[in-house]
Amino acid sequence: MNIDPVNLTADLIRCKSITPKEAGALVLLEALLSKAGFECNRVDRGLVSNLFARWGSGRTLGFNGHTDVVPVGSINDWTVDPFGAEIKDGFLYGRGSTDMKSGVAAFAAAAIDFVQNSPPDGSIVLAITGDEEGQAVDGTVALLDWMNENNEIINHCIVGEPTCPENIGEMMKIGRRGSMTAYFTIRGVQGHSAYPHRANNPLPIMAKLICDLTSFELDQGSKHFDPSTLAVTTIDTGNLANNVIPAETKATVNIRFNDLHTSKKLSIWLDKVTKRIASENDVEINTEIQVSGESFITALGDFSDLISNSVHLETGIYPEASTSGGTSDARFIKDHCPVVEFGLVGKTMHQIDERVSIDQVYKLKAIYFNIIKNYFA
Numbered sequence: 001m002n003i004d005p006v007n008l009t010a011d012l013i014r015c016k017s018i019t020p021k022e023a024g025a026l027v028l029l030e031a032l033l034s035k036a037g038f039e040c041n042r043v044d045r046g047l048v049s050n051l052f053a054r055w056g057s058g059r060t061l062g063f064n065g066h067t068d069v070v071p072v073g074s075i076n077d078w079t080v081d082p083f084g085a086e087i088k089d090g091f092l093y094g095r096g097s098t099d100m101k102s103g104v105a106a107f108a109a110a111a112i113d114f115v116q117n118s119p120p121d122g123s124i125v126l127a128i129t130g131d132e133e134g135q136a137v138d139g140t141v142a143l144l145d146w147m148n149e150n151n152e153i154i155n156h157c158i159v160g161e162p163t164c165p166e167n168i169g170e171m172m173k174i175g176r177r178g179s180m181t182a183y184f185t186i187r188g189v190q191g192h193s194a195y196p197h198r199a200n201n202p203l204p205i206m207a208k209l210i211c212d213l214t215s216f217e218l219d220q221g222s223k224h225f226d227p228s229t230l231a232v233t234t235i236d237t238g239n240l241a242n243n244v245i246p247a248e249t250k251a252t253v254n255i256r257f258n259d260l261h262t263s264k265k266l267s268i269w270l271d272k273v274t275k276r277i278a279s280e281n282d283v284e285i286n287t288e289i290q291v292s293g294e295s296f297i298t299a300l301g302d303f304s305d306l307i308s309n310s311v312h313l314e315t316g317i318y319p320e321a322s323t324s325g326g327t328s329d330a331r332f333i334k335d336h337c338p339v340v341e342f343g344l345v346g347k348t349m350h351q352i353d354e355r356v357s358i359d360q361v362y363k364l365k366a367i368y369f370n371i372i373k374n375y376f377a
Contacts, residue, residue, distance in 0.1 A: 162346025
């Protein structure tokens with residue numbers, strides 16, 4: 001039962017699994033894995049479908065991935081059917097081809113081949129979610145909750161997100177920055193623009209708040225992380241009248257922070273700044289904070305070395321251990337076991353005409369096979 005990872009990727013692309021729709025992707029995987037001897041459990045929660053599949057018992061290597069994809073955008077901008085899995089010029093096209101149905105297909109194919117040809121003294125788990133691109137509250141989190149309730153353990157885990165900038169093998173992720181978003185609302189006093197002294201305009205006050213936040217240096221980076229960043233993502237007032245001073249304005253900032261901070265400490269800092277600005281300007285500032293994840297790092301050691309050496313066997317490259325990029329579901333798994341991310345080149349993920357190199361998909365399967373083999377050696 002030699003599974004072709006490109007054909008499997010194509011089959012998954014044809015499933016229109018835009019978050020949170022399952023669209024047959026997990027049904028397809030469950031049937032394939034069950035046939036290969038994996039014990040499969042659907043772990044659906046809310047509107048989200050998830051799959052937990054285990055082969056064997058004992059020391060466990062896990063893989064986490066997702067089959068949900070982002071919307072296609074304007075279909076008129078695509079040169080191919082976004083869900084047609086068309087192959088041309090050595091590339092497989094389609095939404096999710098890079099992020100990350102190819103990664104799921106490559107690991108599933110490698111795992112099936114391995115357990116059937118040289119069954120390990122241990123266990124392999126695939127934890128596949130349909131909620132990575134969405135709110136991520138009923139996806140990998142639900143899988144981990146179910147694992148805790150059922151005494152299911154993974155000793156080490158690979159997350160198959162695209163990790164390489166230009167060439168496969170260049171980079172693996174051993175950690176991620178934390179992410180939090182602050183939503184500010186400033187209430188002033190509405191008035192006529194000809195009589196500004198009778199109003200309390202919230203707009204210049206918001207400008208002052210944003211200036212103070214963006215001009216503050218959070219840090220200069222740490223051993224494994226770049227400097228933390230604060231980005232203003234929107235300022236909204238919705239005032240269509242040029243002769244009215246608005247009563248309210250809103251703004252949003254997103255902070256990506258390294259291991260020198262926690263979301264709690266940053267929330268305290270934001271609270272101090274907003275209280276000062278509010279007091280100086282006699283306004284009310286309401287702040288709502290949403291935390292997507294804390295920063296984390298998996299210490300370099302046997303597991304990261306195993307992955308690095310396995311990548312080198314196939315590509316001749318030792319991957320850089322990086323913490324760059326946005327968030328991933330590794331932020332949840334790190335509380336369960338050591339986790340490292342490794343996958344394909346991510347240059348076209350979420351783009352129009354998303355596509356993956358066919359050669360890279362085969363190479364990724366070979367790398368994952370090496371990792372499995374070396375893990376149980």
